[in-house]
Amino acid sequence: MLGRPLPSTRYRGRVRRNGSVTSASGLVPFAHLGWGYRGRDEFDARAAEFLADGLAQQQWVELVGDGSRDELEQRLCALPGGAEALEAGRAGVLPIDDAHVYDNSGVVDPKASVERRVAAIDEATGRGFSGVRGIFDATALVPTPEHREAFTELEHLLDQKMAVLPVSALCAYDLDQLGSHADELVCLHPFTDASNGQFRIFATGEGRLALCGELDLANRELFALVCTRLLPRLEGEVVIDIGGVPYVEHNALVLLDELAARRDAPVVLRNADTLVRHVTDLLRLDHLQVAPPT
Amino acid sequence: MTMRHEAIFYHGAGEYADAVGGRVTAALDAGQPVLVAVPEERADLLRDVIGERPGAVEYLDMDSVGRNPARIIPMVAEFIDHCAGRPSTGIGEPAWPDRSEAETAEVVRHEALVNTAFAGTTSDLLCPYDAAALQADALEAAARTHPVVNIEGQARESATFTDPAEVWSSTRHLPAAPPGAPTLEFDRGRLAAVRDLVVELAGEHLPAARARHLVIAANEVASNSVQHAGGTGTVRVWAEPDAVVCEIRDAGRLTDQLAGRRAPEPAHGRGLWLANQLCDLVQLHPDGAGTVVRMRVGFTPGS
Numbered sequence: 001m002l003g004r005p006l007p008s009t010r011y012r013g014r015v016r017r018n019g020s021v022t023s024a025s026g027l028v029p030f031a032h033l034g035w036g037y038r039g040r041d042e043f044d045a046r047a048a049e050f051l052a053d054g055l056a057q058q059q060w061v062e063l064v065g066d067g068s069r070d071e072l073e074q075r076l077c078a079l080p081g082g083a084e085a086l087e088a089g090r091a092g093v094l095p096i097d098d099a100h101v102y103d104n105s106g107v108v109d110p111k112a113s114v115e116r117r118v119a120a121i122d123e124a125t126g127r128g129f130s131g132v133r134g135i136f137d138a139t140a141l142v143p144t145p146e147h148r149e150a151f152t153e154l155e156h157l158l159d160q161k162m163a164v165l166p167v168s169a170l171c172a173y174d175l176d177q178l179g180s181h182a183d184e185l186v187c188l189h190p191f192t193d194a195s196n197g198q199f200r201i202f203a204t205g206e207g208r209l210a211l212c213g214e215l216d217l218a219n220r221e222l223f224a225l226v227c228t229r230l231l232p233r234l235e236g237e238v239v240i241d242i243g244g245v246p247y248v249e250h251n252a253l254v255l256l257d258e259l260a261a262r263r264d265a266p267v268v269l270r271n272a273d274t275l276v277r278h279v280t281d282l283l284r285l286d287h288l289q290v291a292p293p294t
Numbered sequence: 295m296t297m298r299h300e301a302i303f304y305h306g307a308g309e310y311a312d313a314v315g316g317r318v319t320a321a322l323d324a325g326q327p328v329l330v331a332v333p334e335e336r337a338d339l340l341r342d343v344i345g346e347r348p349g350a351v352e353y354l355d356m357d358s359v360g361r362n363p364a365r366i367i368p369m370v371a372e373f374i375d376h377c378a379g380r381p382s383t384g385i386g387e388p389a390w391p392d393r394s395e396a397e398t399a400e401v402v403r404h405e406a407l408v409n410t411a412f413a414g415t416t417s418d419l420l421c422p423y424d425a426a427a428l429q430a431d432a433l434e435a436a437a438r439t440h441p442v443v444n445i446e447g448q449a450r451e452s453a454t455f456t457d458p459a460e461v462w463s464s465t466r467h468l469p470a471a472p473p474g475a476p477t478l479e480f481d482r483g484r485l486a487a488v489r490d491l492v493v494e495l496a497g498e499h500l501p502a503a504r505a506r507h508l509v510i511a512a513n514e515v516a517s518n519s520v521q522h523a524g525g526t527g528t529v530r531v532w533a534e535p536d537a538v539v540c541e542i543r544d545a546g547r548l549t550d551q552l553a554g555r556r557a558p559e560p561a562h563g564r565g566l567w568l569a570n571q572l573c574d575l576v577q578l579h580p581d582g583a584g585t586v587v588r589m590r591v592g593f594t595p596g597s
Contacts, residue, residue: 214486216485216486216489216513216517217482217485217517217520217521218482218483218485218486247486247489247509247513249513249514249517250510250514250564250565250568251564254564273506274503275503275506275507275510279510279568282568282571283558283564283568
């Protein structure tokens, strides 16, 4: 099945390629995909799809997960084409402990980790690959709210890089271990699995985000949690393109206004429906800026 | 000094200018801030009487701001808040002859709640009633909702003034929904379906922006049902000749008669307030063991 984005959302503006997908295939040349999986079979199916596209695109493909190099190599070799790619030096493995930089509690250091990942892109392109494609099982890195908060920034900073650099990632989170907490991280990707059904908030550049999907009571807590983790960690003006949001309840606007009030620099909504401005005016949400239609 | 809530019955433009204009002039002479919220043609009469007093009077077109009577109390509350304890005068004319029966019933409930909402203030709230044009029952209702009634320049205690809570509870114009109106039971996961149901019918009958007003209001009220009324509710929507109506019923018990009529506060209370701002009429009533909220948006504002 092709991983063609589902036509679930109409956009009022132009925004980085994104969508809900039913497989990890077809996201070429580069994409950032978040996936909540159940069981090894589902993970391997998506990993195989992502691997195949990467090899076809002449990208360096890396399986990153919990376990030793030997264990990860066995898992890579079990994927269709994995053993051949490993043998040919076109794919490799990386224990998750070596992929990022952590503090003593195992909480990721977002900025240092991003530097490490960017260096890996330079290294791979220096070896003649057209880019890097990582297949991450990050479940082991996000067991607690503290871990997930730091990982929120990491996902976002990496997503910023993926908007401009030759790098892709499939970020898989084990639903059997994380339950609904997986949503806190999956929603930070421009592409997500269609069964997720949540909003998506992803980077379109430094200080630039896009938000897609409906915001109402059903995901109010998740939206508040993600924004409360993410926005205070961003520096300077933050512009959020909400052209892909068919409906936004007023509570979400109030939350963004409260977060904007705590920042030194503005939070601006772009491509908002005219009624968003009407509601922020009615509620006198003076900290949140709504850019006029362009 | 305490709050004074007085109905002024007038016959014709001359009496209006004398009775209402005189009170405004007296308030201005006493240095009071004055708010005038009346239909625009009545405001013109008062401007002629008051003359040029730049910035002394705040005028609001009641036909617009008070189309939904539930919007009036927060508007007056904001004015009184700005007065910061100083005596002030507000002129509010929420009743006019071509109001629908449902609107007129809500005007009566609004007038009753004024007594509750501003009980602790030092404001004179004066409500002109067109005695020549309004039906007798509208004037009788005014006498039940105003402690003081002024007839032919004579202000006297109203003999029929009634406990505001009782007026609020007993005044009701909610004809049955048309049989066959699209209906949906909802819970937390079905709010999108509520919006879809409303937008489908409203989109057929209303301009896009007006339809969206009703969708927002329906979502807010349905969200309240999910959060505060047992997690479920029923939405029903139908078209009338000049409007689309959305009704939401739930099992919540309505205890705050001023719900949706206070300025929004950070922690709660924005949803119903927002519905009041976006709809031409919102009828909020206890109903059996639960609550019914009926919201109406016209083809044009005020229709």
